[in-house]
Amino acid sequence: MPDDYVVRPFLEEDEEEFLDLHANVFGDKPAEWFNWKYSENPYIDHVPILTVEEVQTGRCVGFRPHLALKLRKGSWRGVGLQPCDTIVHPDHRRQGLFTKMTQAAICKYKDEDIGFFFNFPNEQSRPGYLKLGWEVVGEMQxxxxxxxxxxxxxxxxxxxxxxxxxxxxxxxxxxxxxxxxxxxxxxxxxxxxxxxxxxxxxxxxxxxxxxxxxxxxxxxxxxxxxxxxxxxxxxxxxxxxxxxxxxxxxxxxxxxxxxxxxxxxxxxxxxxxxxxxxxxxxxxxxxxxxxxxxxxxxxxxxxxxxxxxxxxxxxxxxxxxxxxxQNPPQLVAYPLSTDGNSLNNEKVLELQEWDLSWSAWDVV
The missing domain is CATH 3.40.630.30 (Gcn5-related N-acetyltransferase (GNAT))
Incomplete structure (x- = not known):
């Protein structure tokens, strides 16, 4: 990463800058939405967001959030993280910040009790995920x-x-x-x-x-x-x-x-x-x-x-x-278990192993 930026954990005082940048890029969201989705999420004990800070100004110019959801399969119970609401300030794009934030998230959560990343990226962002190691599980018809x-x-x-x-x-x-x-x-x-x-x-x-x-x-x-x-x-x-x-x-x-x-x-x-x-x-x-x-x-x-x-x-x-x-949403995943393609001997990267409703997608 250029020396102009540093990736760090989200701090409580970052919330205002997050909401301001979200409003600038995606549209306004109330603080209650942030609390529901991130700071008061019952399935994780911290705000699962990584922040990119511009070293020279100390401003937050990018955020890599994750929605924590508890899943089950057979006897396994665990948390999956869904990347969502990723924001980079328009003046700081094309600096590799998406890649660096994602790599930092992989490093962080490999050492924690998280099963996998899973999400439904659009056609524009999907290639970036695949380049970073995500794999296509299949189309959600x-x-x-x-x-x-x-x-x-x-x-x-x-x-x-x-x-x-x-x-x-x-x-x-x-x-x-x-x-x-x-x-x-x-x-x-x-x-x-x-x-x-x-x-x-x-x-x-x-x-x-x-x-x-x-x-x-x-x-x-x-x-x-x-x-x-x-x-x-x-x-x-x-x-x-x-x-x-x-x-x-x-x-x-x-x-x-x-x-x-x-x-x-x-x-x-x-x-x-x-x-x-x-x-x-x-x-x-x-x-x-x-x-x-x-x-x-x-x-x-x-x-x-x-x-x-x-x-x-x-x-x-x-x-x-x-x-x-129409193009149905595609489910992609990145297993964080040491087996790479399995979690308690249960395969993560095969579509027939999943049974998701729309409630597993952060958009609704």
Whole structure:
């Protein structure tokens, strides 16, 4: 690194400069968001950010933050770090600061009780991660119910898609009206209750918390209380009840741009005893659809059985036409265990070893 800069641990007094630089590069975030994500994160005992300081002025000109999440797989329980919100001041770019901060993070967390780094970088930043040792685990396929193809097209830089979307609008509207009509008179026996605050105890009692054979979030009452207290996003919680018991749940959030507002199904929670049935998923999805005013509804593929989402008008990113129109997020990882490709004999770099919902991604 040039002698003009030094990488060091984050200090409490750096917070104001972090928020100022974040506002300059990405947009304003409140101090409550910083506290939730970093300083009050329950899964790590320090603020997991590295700071680049300009030696001559003492100013903070770059930050390398990480979101700590507790994961599980089989008998293993541990913390994974998700690189996110990386910022370099515009006047100090092209100085290798991203590389040096990342290398410093690897050195720091190899000596601590951290399982791995994992994240979903975009096409611009992915090559930098791969150059530094991250490996592509695989594509996280999505499923999307598109209400407005024209909005989808306007959000794309491809002008042809905007024109095609305008033409497709009435066709899609007719298709979805037909899809919704076939379920409008059904009576499945499941009733749906909607919550505006996380019913953490109820969610944890439903959620599968036993041994699982894939890497996924360790969902407990404390997890639900913390994860969905994020102050800059509003969540909705739908619980399906049948025969006097809660069988499943969906958690949603409104995300996306002004051009393409989207309802994200952040998490699908299935009862741990396996008693959830198709009727429960149908009623939950119908409630989400009826309560959403967004241009699209989207989720990670696999959260809900495909035969259900297909009947409700969701298209898979792995099939035409979405396979031609969007690039699904790619999961990349950097194992920090000494085995390189394993963690307690469990492989980190194979997609079939993971089972993640959108709640494992810091963007929502």
């Amino acid at each position: 999505t499923e999307t119910r598109i209400r407005s193809p024209s909005a989808w097209g306007k959000a794309s830089p491809n002008r042809f898609l905007e024109l095609a979307g305008t033409v497709a609008n009435p066709l899609m509207r007719g298709f979805l009206n037909l899809v919704d009509f076939q379920f409008s008179f059904s009576n499945t026996g499941s009733t749906i209750r909607k919550y505006e605050k996380p019913p953490a105890q109820l969610l944890s009692s439903i959620s599968k918390t036993g041994t699982a054979d894939k890497f996924n979030l360790h969902r407990t009452k404390d997890f639900y209380e913390w994860r969905y207290s994020r102050p800059d996003i509003e969540y909705s919680f739908y619980i399906a009840n049948r025969d006097g018991e809660s069988k499943a749940a969906l958690i949603t959030a409104e995300i996306g741009s002004v051009l393409m507002p989207t309802t994200a199904i952040v998490e699908a929670v299935e009862h741990q005893d396996g008693s959830c049935e198709d009727q429960d998923w149908f009623e939950l999805m119908r409630a989400v659809i009826e309560n959403s005013d967004s241009k699209a509804i989207q989720m990670f593929a696999g959260d809900i059985p495909r035969h259900i989402t297909r009947r409700l008008g969701f298209f898979s990113s792995s099939s035409f036409p979405l396979s031609r129109l």
